[in-house]
Amino acid sequence: MTTFHELFGHAPTGEWAAPGRVNLIGEHTDYNLGFVLPIALPQTVRARARRRDDGRLRLYSAQGDGRVAELAVADLAPGTVAGWAGYPAAVVWALRQAGHPVGGADLLLDSDVPTGAGLSSSAALECAVASAYNDLYGLGLAAQDLAVVAQQAENRFVGVPCGVMDQMASMCGRAGTALHLDARDLSIRHVPFDLASAGLRLLVIDTRTRHDLADGAYAALRAGCERAAALLDLPALRDVPPSGLDPALGRLPAELRPLVRHVVTENERVRRAVALLDAGDPAGLGPVLTAGHASLRDDYRVSCPETDLAVEAALSAGALGARMTGGGFGGSAIALVAVGAADETAAAVAAAFRRAGYPEPGLVHAIASAGARRVS
Structure with missing residues (x-):
């Protein structure tokens, strides 16, 4: 270098x-x-x-x-x-x-x-x-x-x-x-996130499908959410309580309802995930991750065939849960797996990509690490 x-x-x-x-x-x-x-x-x-x-x-x-x-x-x-x-x-x-x-x-x-x-x-x-x-x-x-x-x-x-x-x-x-x-x-x-002591790993699956958040799609989603908040006369969609979701959706045009439903339910999934980690149950995150992917795919519509396949293949191989991560329109998925099943899950995802004719995915284990710092 x-x-x-x-x-x-x-x-x-x-x-x-x-x-x-x-x-x-x-x-x-x-x-x-x-x-x-x-x-x-x-x-x-x-x-x-x-x-x-x-x-x-x-x-x-x-x-x-x-x-x-x-x-x-x-x-x-x-x-x-x-x-x-x-x-x-x-x-x-x-x-x-x-x-x-x-x-x-x-x-x-x-x-x-x-x-x-x-x-x-x-x-x-x-x-x-x-x-x-x-x-x-x-x-x-x-x-x-x-x-x-x-x-x-x-x-x-x-x-x-x-x-x-x-x-x-x-x-x-x-x-x-x-x-x-x-x-x-x-x-x-x-929040404690010690997967190793629970016999778990977090697998990151890079689909090699690249996205560009500056291309307007991300901005359009944000604009839709801001419009929905304005129509509901709220500072932000965070202010829609779960109990008020259905009435709020009834006040919105059809094209904005899925965006609002995702945001409100995703905030609740964060609260559930934190409660599970605080309780020492990281394995319980699995269903929360999978539900989040379904919402991103069906309501927010930021998934893509490659990330959907990564999630499906990981779950079929026994992952406790899986979902896309990042802004969407490509990028990576994550899968929560038992340590002993990590290699098998990675192999199953790679095989599914080969069958679909997609590029070989990148596969790494995510470890919660330190933030920005001076190193020398």
């Missing part, structure tokens, strides 16, 4: 890492200001960085085209930076928009978070850069504050109207726990 010194002519000040994430339950509820339950992954984006005082931002990605992108920090604005470089540039822009007088830096970025797999590679990139800038410029921002900056970078600079879950999971994850996030007030609680 090309070294930092070879690229920039000097050594980095330090290295920062931020993880990708898997969401266990609560998909598409965070921008409705509901509840989510993700874990941070061992796979990370790593940023070697050094501050510059000439207002230049120089960026190099080990997964890129071999060229250094050089930008003027003062000229950063939405729509001015295309491709992967737009994500780190967005973070610098968002910090300046928030009133932090940050300038340039040299950044060498490397990642083992699969891109397009629904595992939040973009949020990991944003959070690695935000963490580096926080230290390089002595900003003293808390992890939650950096997560909000990273979300604003993606919303306002990149143009993806995502919620804050991905960035919060990347910044605030903790080993051995799932992150119970209230997206309205950003309060968090680390």
